[in-house]
Amino acid sequence: MTGFQAFLKGKCPQCHRGNIFTHSLFSSKFREVHTHCSHCKVKYESEPGFFWGAMYFSYALVVATVVFVSVIIYSTQEEPPLMSTSAIVIGTSLLLTPLHLRLSRLLMVYLASPYRKFRQELSEDQKD
Numbered sequence: 001m002t003g004f005q006a007f008l009k010g011k012c013p014q015c016h017r018g019n020i021f022t023h024s025l026f027s028s029k030f031r032e033v034h035t036h037c038s039h040c041k042v043k044y045e046s047e048p049g050f051f052w053g054a055m056y057f058s059y060a061l062v063v064a065t066v067v068f069v070s071v072i073i074y075s076t077q078e079e080p081p082l083m084s085t086s087a088i089v090i091g092t093s094l095l096l097t098p099l100h101l102r103l104s105r106l107l108m109v110y111l112a113s114p115y116r117k118f119r120q121e122l123s124e125d126q127k128d
């Protein structure tokens, strides 16, 4: 499994085996994170409040969604009504909130923790 595949599947950045999240995206507990990797025992929340930094990634994802949806609406219609455009943009952002929160936590674990590098010896997939 490549690093990008592990990222998309929410796997540990160090061994690409253990799950980061405790529940699925469609559960009410979609943003809960395991404290340690079940396979290599790396600690995901390296310091108290580590995942507060994910708010910056989440903010960027929401802004990107708002811009993307707005561009699509304004490029397909000549003069879209402001209220319906706003409703569509806000609705899309709210619907994507669980995905944004999970992606922001994944980005935090993968990008803001440079000491966590992939260790091939911990991945059983690489031994075959």
Ligand SMILES: [Zn+2]
Pocket (backbone or CB within 6 Å): 012, 013, 014, 015, 016, 017, 018, 037, 038, 039, 040, 041, 042
């Ligand atoms: Zn691991």
